[in-house]
Amino acid sequence: MNYCPPFVAALFLVAAQGAMADIGSRIWATGGVTTIDGSAGGGLVPWALLGSYASDEEWGGTLALSRAETDDYTLSVAGAGVNWRNRLELTVARQSLDLDALVFTLKNGFGLEQDELNQDIFGAKVRLTGDVLYSPWGQWSAGLQYKRQRNFTVPDAIGARDDSGTDVYLSGSKLFFAALFDRNLLLNATARATRANQGGLLGFGGDRNNSYEVMAEASVGLFLNRQWLVGAEYRQKPDNLGFAKEDDWWDLFIAWVPDRRLAVTAAVVNLGDVATLADQRGLYLSLQGSF
Secondary structure (H helix, E strand, C coil): CCCCCHHHHHHHHHHHHCCCCCCCCCCCCCCCEECCCCCEECCCCECCCCCCCCCCCCEEEEEEEEEEEECCCEEEEEEEEEEECCCEEEEEEEEEEECHHHHHHHHHHHCCCCCEEEEEEEEEEEEEECCCCCCCCCEEEEEEEEEEECCCHHHHHCCCCECEEEEEEEEEEEEEEEEECCEEEEEEEEEEEECECHHHCCCECCCCCCCCEEEEEEEEEEECCCCEEEEEEEECCCCCCCCCCCCCEEEEEEEEEEECCEEEEEEEEECCCECCECCCEEEEEEEEEEC
16 A cells, blocks of 8 residues: 555655755645645645646646545555646546455455555646636636546446546636635635546446536635645535445545645545445545645
8 A cells, every 4th residue: 555656756756856946936825735636626626726836937746645544445645746837737646445344345245355446547637717816706727537447356346337437627716815704715616527436446437327427526725824724625426336325525624834845634534435335434644745
């Protein structure tokens, strides 16, 4: 579970070599943090913001390591992203999901021995229009995430149709100055077209549904000051598999940005029932570096 993909290791070296360089001129914390899918946003939901602090004439990048532990699962994520002129964001992430509890539950019925799922996610996001701070209607971005299962035995056994798929989404984000208790308030809404089961970790499509559906996602964050942000996220999910009902996800998070090069996010997450294992609740921690 502690495997670090070569692309992440290489970018960590790049970041270390450029640690003393200018990391961009955008305002503090306007790059968000890194989602579990690798794109800039919260922990669960992509935002219209692009990662790092790169402005219109600059480029920048992010590196992130995240881990979520619920009652029966552990998810580890390593990701990296590049922002070109605050217009285009390219990201890549590797997810690893510990399946020990699920394999124990399914072993007699399916004869499964696999104890881990791995998924690669390649993302692109384009800022279409607006600015999160100054535009009346905020910032709008469109993105896609190509997801590829590296271990399809378990998803195939429970009825998933495909080992890869592409999510397409549209996000709008707006920061309202002194909006609540004289604090800045960030609102985000995302519409995602997807066939992914549990974010793609259990494959794509299923016996109940194999078509794209549009899912609603939302985030709200309140800046206590420049360094601290608290908020909540909600992510609607499709329900493609007859094997097990899929619940929506939500979290309550707190993010600490002590420096323009560092962001730490902690959250309480609720994933509902996941592949017959009920009430998956736990903790999430993410560390992001910007360069």
